[in-house]
Amino acid sequence: MNTVGRPTRPEAAPANDYIHPTLTGGRGLLQDEALIFELGGWDKTGVDLPTAERPADDLDGLLRAEPIGLPGLSEPEAVRHYVRLSQKNHAIDLALYPLGSCTMKHNPRLNEKMARLPGFADIHPLQPQSTVQGALELMDRLAHWLKTLTGMPAVAMTPKAGAHGELCGLLAIKAAHEANGQGHRKTVLCPTSAHGTNPATAAFVGYSVVEIAQTDDGRVDLADLEAKLGPDVAAIMVTNPNTCGLFERDILDISRLTHAAGAYFYCDGANFNAIVGRVRPGDLGVDAMHINLHKTFSTPHGGGGPGAGPVVLSAALAPFAPAPWVVHHADGFKLVEQEVEEASAAFGRLSAFHGQMGMYVRAYAYMRSHGADGLRQVAEDAVLNANYIKARLSDLMSPAFPEGPCMHEALFDDSWLEGTGVTTLDFAKAMIDEGFHPMTMYFPLVVHGAMLIEPTETESKQELDRFIHTLRLLAEAALAAKDGNGEGQQRFKGAPFHAPLRRLDETLAARKPKLRWKPEA
Numbered sequence: 001m002n003t004v005g006r007p008t009r010p011e012a013a014p015a016n017d018y019i020h021p022t023l024t025g026g027r028g029l030l031q032d033e034a035l036i037f038e039l040g041g042w043d044k045t046g047v048d049l050p051t052a053e054r055p056a057d058d059l060d061g062l063l064r065a066e067p068i069g070l071p072g073l074s075e076p077e078a079v080r081h082y083v084r085l086s087q088k089n090h091a092i093d094l095a096l097y098p099l100g101s102c103t104m105k106h107n108p109r110l111n112e113k114m115a116r117l118p119g120f121a122d123i124h125p126l127q128p129q130s131t132v133q134g135a136l137e138l139m140d141r142l143a144h145w146l147k148t149l150t151g152m153p154a155v156a157m158t159p160k161a162g163a164h165g166e167l168c169g170l171l172a173i174k175a176a177h178e179a180n181g182q183g184h185r186k187t188v189l190c191p192t193s194a195h196g197t198n199p200a201t202a203a204f205v206g207y208s209v210v211e212i213a214q215t216d217d218g219r220v221d222l223a224d225l226e227a228k229l230g231p232d233v234a235a236i237m238v239t240n241p242n243t244c245g246l247f248e249r250d251i252l253d254i255s256r257l258t259h260a261a262g263a264y265f266y267c268d269g270a271n272f273n274a275i276v277g278r279v280r281p282g283d284l285g286v287d288a289m290h291i292n293l294h295k296t297f298s299t300p301h302g303g304g305g306p307g308a309g310p311v312v313l314s315a316a317l318a319p320f321a322p323a324p325w326v327v328h329h330a331d332g333f334k335l336v337e338q339e340v341e342e343a344s345a346a347f348g349r350l351s352a353f354h355g356q357m358g359m360y361v362r363a364y365a366y367m368r369s370h371g372a373d374g375l376r377q378v379a380e381d382a383v384l385n386a387n388y389i390k391a392r393l394s395d396l397m398s399p400a401f402p403e404g405p406c407m408h409e410a411l412f413d414d415s416w417l418e419g420t421g422v423t424t425l426d427f428a429k430a431m432i433d434e435g436f437h438p439m440t441m442y443f444p445l446v447v448h449g450a451m452l453i454e455p456t457e458t459e460s461k462q463e464l465d466r467f468i469h470t471l472r473l474l475a476e477a478a479l480a481a482k483d484g485n486g487e488g489q490q491r492f493k494g495a496p497f498h499a500p501l502r503r504l505d506e507t508l509a510a511r512k513p514k515l516r517w518k519p520e521a
Contacts, residue, residue, distance in 0.1 A: 100452025103295035136333035151282030154318035161307035165290025185234035255285025274408035277376030297363035308359035381457035414449025426492035
């Protein structure tokens with residue numbers, strides 16, 4: 001079988017790992033499954049296609065000279081193939097998904113039902129606007145609630161996800177500075193714990209990036225920020241709550257100092273789930289913030305898309321928002337698409353069309369089904385769950401910032417593993433054997449061997465206890481290896497033993513991915 005990456009060496013499974021390997025490669029109900037191209041059936045098809053009524057002469061040199069090269073599978077064969085593949089991967093429908101900074105919450109099935117309604121699921125971006133009035137009204141209502149929840153007067157709906165939203169916000173900031181005769185401002189300040197997309201996006205826009213130091217308690221160093229603010233600074237980019245899972249206590253001072261220096265305050269909204277319904281970023285002096293609908297408002301995570309990352313804007317930046325946007329007139333809803341009149345200051349278009357309709361519907365359904373009090377409880381329960389995990393694990397594992405509560409995610413370092421021979425990576429891989437997806441590892445970079453756990457509000461106490469019990473057992477096993485217990489180390493060094501492909505070399509897989517199947521000669 002072709003695989004991406006390769007097993008890491010020299011670790012190997014213990015001799016007694018599997019006393020009786022199966023004859024088929026399957027393990028109980030988990031059947032061994034080849035690539036779809038290796039399943040055969042090249043001389044058959046699961047679909048009968050009629051013979052073309054017209055000749056293809058007008059295609060000239062575009063006519064296919066060789067077979068298309070797709071395997072022919074019947075419907076049950078195709079369905080079984082993808083079901084078997086789904087059983088080899090973790091999913092939010094299977095168990096808690098503790099990736100920190102990702103907010104992997106349950107996607108309510110009600111949202112999926114709404115997104116499939118006629119008029120939402122089957123519309124086309126080139127339809128006349130008079131035929132999609134319901135869809136435009138939903139966009140308008142979603143925009144209204146995003147502005148209400150953030151306390152901001154404007155929102156750009158077209159960005160596709162977080163990094164695209166950062167691009168939108170910084171382009172609006174750049175346009176505002178140029179309009180105000182401040183085009184010489186070419187520097188963006190980012191904390192050391194910022195998401196990597198922050199400095200990358202700033203550099204993409206053409207800014208130079210200067211790092212802001214962090215205090216010992218995991219927050220922005222206010223003195224360092226003040227020292228680096230100056231007439232060349234265009235903006236700061238701060239995540240709040242930050243990537244250490246902590247609320248920036250000095251956020252009002254950060255905003256005040258930034259504005260006093262003539263710069264704008266961009267807030268990375270990746271962690272908005274921790275404060276939604278309780279804190280309005282506009283009240284904190286934020287000028288621009290992207291909102292990950294797939295995090296805070298439960299639209300599905302990626303697989304490459306589709307995504308949605310609307311950007312809320314302050315009054316100072318609102319005129320520079322990219323077209324198009326929805327407006328409501330006496331004769332209905334319409335899109336403002338040209339950079340004239342009310343959109344004359346827009347920095348341009350960020351996308352060909354308005355955005356991802358399915359994500360809008362899901363997010364709006366989530367808002368309406370929760371209501372204002374429910375969204376507030378989302379934040380409260382997310383923070384409560386994270387603090388419960390921190391409290392239950394702190395006697396075995398070492399919190400990176402032990403003083404005081406955390407926000408929506410609990411952050412541990414690897415100092416508790418010192419002397420065991422077990423690393424953060426080893427511990428995370430062992431979690432796979434126990435049926436849990438690993439937490440975020442080695443991020444933020446300011447914490448050595450970081451283990452970042454975000455349970456979200458989705459999880460019940462019963463599920464949290466199951467997760468905590470597993471981590472406690474693993475932690476005890478790791479600490480036992482400190483006494484020179486070779487067997488204890490082997491549990492971690494060889495892990496995962498029960499995953500379909502064992503431990504892979506992720507670095508090699510990322511740098512030299514195999515993206516195309518080729519038949520063996």
